[in-house]
Amino acid sequence: MSEFRRDRVSGRWVIIAPERAARPTDFPVERRYGVGGFCPFCEGHEDKTPPEVAALRNDSHQANRPGWRVRVVANRFPALRPDSPIEIVGDPACRGMTGFGVHEVIIESPRHILSLNEMDDAGVTDVLRIYQQRLASVRQDSRFLYGMIFKNVGSAAGATVEHSHSQMIGMPVVPEAVRTEVRHARQFNEAAGVCLFCNIIDREVAKGERVIHVGRHCIAIAPYASRFPFETWILPTRHMPHFDDHPAEALGDIALALRTVLNRLDQALETPAYNYLIHTSPLGEKSADYFHWHIEIIPCITKVAGFEWGTGCYINPVLPESAAAFLREASKLGRSASGGRVMSSS
Amino acid sequence: MTIILVVEDDPNQCLLYANEIRGAGYDVVTAHDGREALELVEKARPDLVVMDVSMPGIDGIEAMSRMLARDHKLPIILNTAYATYRESFRSWSADAYVVKSSDLTELKNTIKKVLESRSRPAAPAGA
Numbered sequence: 001m002s003e004f005r006r007d008r009v010s011g012r013w014v015i016i017a018p019e020r021a022a023r024p025t026d027f028p029v030e031r032r033y034g035v036g037g038f039c040p041f042c043e044g045h046e047d048k049t050p051p052e053v054a055a056l057r058n059d060s061h062q063a064n065r066p067g068w069r070v071r072v073v074a075n076r077f078p079a080l081r082p083d084s085p086i087e088i089v090g091d092p093a094c095r096g097m098t099g100f101g102v103h104e105v106i107i108e109s110p111r112h113i114l115s116l117n118e119m120d121d122a123g124v125t126d127v128l129r130i131y132q133q134r135l136a137s138v139r140q141d142s143r144f145l146y147g148m149i150f151k152n153v154g155s156a157a158g159a160t161v162e163h164s165h166s167q168m169i170g171m172p173v174v175p176e177a178v179r180t181e182v183r184h185a186r187q188f189n190e191a192a193g194v195c196l197f198c199n200i201i202d203r204e205v206a207k208g209e210r211v212i213h214v215g216r217h218c219i220a221i222a223p224y225a226s227r228f229p230f231e232t233w234i235l236p237t238r239h240m241p242h243f244d245d246h247p248a249e250a251l252g253d254i255a256l257a258l259r260t261v262l263n264r265l266d267q268a269l270e271t272p273a274y275n276y277l278i279h280t281s282p283l284g285e286k287s288a289d290y291f292h293w294h295i296e297i298i299p300c301i302t303k304v305a306g307f308e309w310g311t312g313c314y315i316n317p318v319l320p321e322s323a324a325a326f327l328r329e330a331s332k333l334g335r336s337a338s339g340g341r342v343m344s345s346s
Numbered sequence: 347m348t349i350i351l352v353v354e355d356d357p358n359q360c361l362l363y364a365n366e367i368r369g370a371g372y373d374v375v376t377a378h379d380g381r382e383a384l385e386l387v388e389k390a391r392p393d394l395v396v397m398d399v400s401m402p403g404i405d406g407i408e409a410m411s412r413m414l415a416r417d418h419k420l421p422i423i424l425n426t427a428y429a430t431y432r433e434s435f436r437s438w439s440a441d442a443y444v445v446k447s448s449d450l451t452e453l454k455n456t457i458k459k460v461l462e463s464r465s466r467p468a469a470p471a472g473a
Contacts, residue, residue: 036415037408037411037412037414037415038410038411038412038413038414038415038418038439039439040435040436040438040439041435045418045439048438048439049438076432076438077432077433077437077443105435160433160434160435160436161434161435161436165435
């Protein structure tokens with residue numbers, strides 16, 4: 001039996017229409033795979049990228065030379081440019097803006113790995129730390145209103161190079177998807193007097209059926225109105241609007257949760273292509289009382305097609321409760337399909 | 347003399363590029379697909395490759411990737427009718443990206459610039 005569910009954060013309707021499959025993973029999955037060849041992101045090939053804007057290094061190795069753990073470079077062919085003026089273009093009927101912004105690429109490892117979960121927890125913590133640095137850098141500049149960190153893994157997820165990397169686009173506008181989340185969070189806060197996301201965490205922990213992982217500083221859940229099969233959100237249990245403000249001592253636990261979820265998705269879906277993104281508070285927003293940063297992880301399983309484009313409403317063939325149960329069970333199955341060790345401690 | 351390998355699947359364009367680049371004072375060898383280019387890069391030992399991207403079989407980005415896996419110092423210019431291949435991070439491996447035009451001045455200037463930059467001592471990191 002299918003049912004409509006409404007996501008309280010986005011306001012989006014989802015149709016949950018479970019298939020009569022033996023297992024929730026019994027459908028074709030867009031997998032990620034390596035093809036090899038020369039990689040411009042590998043250590044030793046620093047001359048193939050624009051000069052780095054930030055890096056984490058083990059010692060005093062020179063910039064743009066080997067010896068880095070995480071490296072950030074400007075996109076060689078950026079969607080937005082920091083040297084562009086900020087000017088309104090067009091007329092009142094077709095209003096636009098010049099393409100000001102920053103577009104950075106975060107190269108997550110000097111090794112040629114295909115997914116973040118092939119790194120250890122310290123490596124993933126480094127990546128989260130540099131995400132914070134890059135968001136903080138655009139937040140200091142009042143011309144930027146939003147910084148979006150996102151990751152594409154596998155060609156089906158939009159990745160054009162297999163070496164594990166993320167991107168940050170800093171913009172002088174707040175994207176509509178984020179604006180809508182902020183509005184719903186504010187409305188909930190005004191009505192209920194508590195943070196919408198904190199309320200979701202409390203309810204999910206109490207109910208338990210959509211919980212995938214519980215850490216010391218965060219929780220991973222299959223959202224009640226998941227748009228996609230095995231969609232997973234990681235929410236910090238401490239209320240914090242801006243990701244870059246999150247205390248450093250919690251990053252290791254959040255890295256563990258991220259790696260755990262990705263390992264379990266690999267186990268359950270045999271190394272799917274996936275995207276993740278960080279929704280953090282708009283940079284200039286005084287949203288301390290009501291917004292709550294979080295990570296959304298989306299394995300590439302179903303296609304967005306005519307119905308979804310036309311309605312903004314998604315059809316999800318996997319019950320989120322089944323997905324969560326399957327991912328909880330994945331922790332007991334041992335080694336993942338990618339060869340990574342599935343976390344047994346959680 | 348400096349040898350340029352031109353990789354281009356359209357025979358007329360290939361002839362045009364070869365003639366123009368020869369006219370600029372270089373030796374030219376040509377290949378009509380990625381596989382032939384991979385063979386020729388071993389035999390002819392070019393100093394620079396001008397690589398089309400959209401080709402049947404092994405495309406230009408894949409051929410470039412395989413060439414650089416063997417010799418990552420080989421200068422390669424991607425020469426394509428499409429600007430959209432810039433969106434692929436694999437295109438970063440190229441020394442330059444030229445969008446095809448009937449006027450080959452930009453391509454010839456880029457060949458000169460890339461060869462000059464390779465003949466100079468490496469600039470300090472980050473410069």
